Amino acid sequence: MPPTVAGRFGERGLEAAAIAVAGTAGFLADGAGAVPVAAVVGFFAAKSVESLRLALA
Numbered sequence: 001m002p003p004t005v006a007g008r009f010g011e012r013g014l015e016a017a018a019i020a021v022a023g024t025a026g027f028l029a030d031g032a033g034a035v036p037v038a039a040v041v042g043f044f045a046a047k048s049v050e051s052l053r054l055a056l057a
Contacts, residue, residue: 014046014049015043017046018045018046018049019039019042021042022039022041022045023035023038023042025038026038026039
């Protein structure tokens with residue numbers, strides 16, 4: 001059975017939240033042109049945090 005959208009966000013909640021926050025902050029700080037860059041930065045920041053959390057577990 002294919003995973004649902006809610007299931008994907010449940011598994012990747014940290015990434016989704018970091019992308020949303022970074023994209024919003026980029027938009028508020030610099031306008032629409034900064035959103036893609038901020039979203040990529042948020043994604044990689046979330047991946048780093050998740051990797052660190054798994055390493056410490």
